[in-house]
Amino acid sequence: MSAPFDVARLRADFPILAERPYGKPLVYLDNGASAQKPRVVIDRMVHAYEHEYSNVHRGLHYLANAATEAFEGAREKVRFFLNAASSDEIVFTRSATEAINLAAASLGQSIGEGDEIVLSIMEHHSNIVPWHFLRERKGAVIKWVGVDDDGNFRFDEYERALSKRTKIVAVTHMSNVLGTVPPVKEIIRAAHAHGALALIDGSQGAVHLDVDVRDLDADFYAFTGHKVYGPTGIGALYGKKRLLEAMPPFNGGGEMIETVTMDSVTYNAPPHRFEAGTPPIVQAIGLGAALDYMLEVGRDNIRAHENALRDHAHERLGAMNSIRILGKAPEKGAIVSFEMKGAHAHDVATVIDRSGVAVRAGTHCAMPLLARFGATSTCRASFAMYNTLEEVDALAEALARAEALFS
Numbered sequence: 001m002s003a004p005f006d007v008a009r010l011r012a013d014f015p016i017l018a019e020r021p022y023g024k025p026l027v028y029l030d031n032g033a034s035a036q037k038p039r040v041v042i043d044r045m046v047h048a049y050e051h052e053y054s055n056v057h058r059g060l061h062y063l064a065n066a067a068t069e070a071f072e073g074a075r076e077k078v079r080f081f082l083n084a085a086s087s088d089e090i091v092f093t094r095s096a097t098e099a100i101n102l103a104a105a106s107l108g109q110s111i112g113e114g115d116e117i118v119l120s121i122m123e124h125h126s127n128i129v130p131w132h133f134l135r136e137r138k139g140a141v142i143k144w145v146g147v148d149d150d151g152n153f154r155f156d157e158y159e160r161a162l163s164k165r166t167k168i169v170a171v172t173h174m175s176n177v178l179g180t181v182p183p184v185k186e187i188i189r190a191a192h193a194h195g196a197l198a199l200i201d202g203s204q205g206a207v208h209l210d211v212d213v214r215d216l217d218a219d220f221y222a223f224t225g226h227k228v229y230g231p232t233g234i235g236a237l238y239g240k241k242r243l244l245e246a247m248p249p250f251n252g253g254g255e256m257i258e259t260v261t262m263d264s265v266t267y268n269a270p271p272h273r274f275e276a277g278t279p280p281i282v283q284a285i286g287l288g289a290a291l292d293y294m295l296e297v298g299r300d301n302i303r304a305h306e307n308a309l310r311d312h313a314h315e316r317l318g319a320m321n322s323i324r325i326l327g328k329a330p331e332k333g334a335i336v337s338f339e340m341k342g343a344h345a346h347d348v349a350t351v352i353d354r355s356g357v358a359v360r361a362g363t364h365c366a367m368p369l370l371a372r373f374g375a376t377s378t379c380r381a382s383f384a385m386y387n388t389l390e391e392v393d394a395l396a397e398a399l400a401r402a403e404a405l406f407s
C-alpha cells in the first residue's frame with residue numbers, strides 16, 4: 001500500500017524544485033522531455049560510486065560482485081515494473097531511442113523488399129527514423145495510421161493498413177505531443193492476427209500509465225530512464241524471450257559473445273547478446289531506484305494527480321481565446337500542447353520562461369504529426385507527479401501576460 005498522496009511532501013524529495021529562476025519559483029512543466037530526479041535516485045547513484053563501483057560481470061573480486069549484484073538487481077526492478085515474465089527479457093540500452101534502433105536493426109535483418117511496417121502518425125522520430133532505415137536499406141514499405149481532429153488513433157485506418165505483408169507494427173503507448181493513449185492492447189491483438197510483431201514505444205506510457213507487457217501481449221516495449229525520474233544514459237527494451245533468442249545481435253563487442261576465434265564468433269544468450277561493451281552500470285542502478293520510488297508513491301496516485309493537472313490545464317487554457325489545444329482525445333495522459341494565435345511557440349516559451357515557467361516549444365520530434373495539424377511548432381506543458389494546480393494557474397497567468405504582449 002502506498003502512502004496517501006501529498007504533493008507538498010513529495011516536492012521536498014526533489015532538490016531542484018527549490019531553484020528560483022530569475023528570482024521566481026520554478027514551475028517546471030517540461031517533464032515530457034525529461035523529469036527531475038528525487039533525492040533517493042541521486043543518493044543511490046552516489047552510493048554506488050562510493051561503495052559498489054567496478055565493472056560488472058567480468059570480475060571475481062568483491063566490488064565486481066557488488067556492482068554486478070546492484071546492476072542485475074536493477075534489471076529485476078525493471079522486470080517487475082513492466083511485469084515481464086523474466087529478467088532475461090530486459091535489455092539495458094542507452095535510451096528508448098537506442099532500444100527501438102536495436103529492435104529495428106535486429107528484426108530488420110529478416111525484412112525484405114515490400115515487407116510492410118505500420119506506424120502511427122503520432123510517433124516520435126525515435127519510432128520513425130529506425131523504420132525509415134529499413135525502408136531505405138531493405139525496400140520495406142511504411143504504412144501510416146492517422147489520427148482524427150481530436151487526436152484519436154484511427155483504428156479503422158489501422159485495420160485497413162494491416163495486410164499479409166505486415167511484419168511489424170510500431171506504435172506509441174502515449175503521444176508525447178497530443179497525450180493520446182491509443183488502444184495498444186487492441187492494436188497488438190490485430191497485429192498478431194496478421195502474423196505481425198508489435199513494438200510499443202513506452203517512453204511516455206511508462207511515466208504516466210500502468211504497464212503490463214504480459215497483459216498487453218507486447219512483443220517489444222521500449223522506454224527511457226530519464227523520463228521516469230531516473231538518470232539519463234539508460235533505457236530498456238523488453239522483448240519476449242523466444243523472440244530475443246532468435247534475433248541477431250545489434251552492436252558487437254565485449255560481453256555479447258560466447259566465443260571469438262580468428263575466423264568465427266558465437267553469441268551470448270539474451271539479454272547480454274544485446275549489451276555489447278561496458279553497460280551504463282550506475283545509470284541502471286539509478287533507474288532501479290527511480291522505479292522503486294514511483295511504485296512507492298503509487299502509480300494510481302500519480303496518474304490521478306496528473307490527470308487532475310491535465311484537466312485543470314484544459315480548463316484554464318481552453319478559456320483563453322488565443323489558445324488552441326492540440327489533442328482532445330478522451331484517452332489522454334498529462335500532456336497539453338497548444339498554440340497561441342499570432343505568436344510563435346518559441347516566443348511564447350521565451351516570454352513565460354521569464355515568469356519561471358518552463359515549457360518546451362518546437363516540433364517535439366514529431367514532424368509528421370505537426371504537419372497533420374497544420375502546425376510548425378507548438379508549446380507543450382507536460383506534467384509530473386510533483387506539479388501542482390497552482391503551477392497550472394501560474395502557467396495560465398504567464399500565458400495571459402504573453403497574450404497581452406503579442407496581441
Ligand SMILES: Cc1ncc(COP(=O)(O)O)c(C=O)c1O
Pocket residue numbers: 032033095096097098124126127172174175176201203204224225
Ligand atoms: C514518445 C517518445 N518516444 C521516444 C522518445 C525518445 O526518448 P530518448 O530521447 O530518451 O531516447 C521520446 C522522448 O522525448 C518520446 O517522448
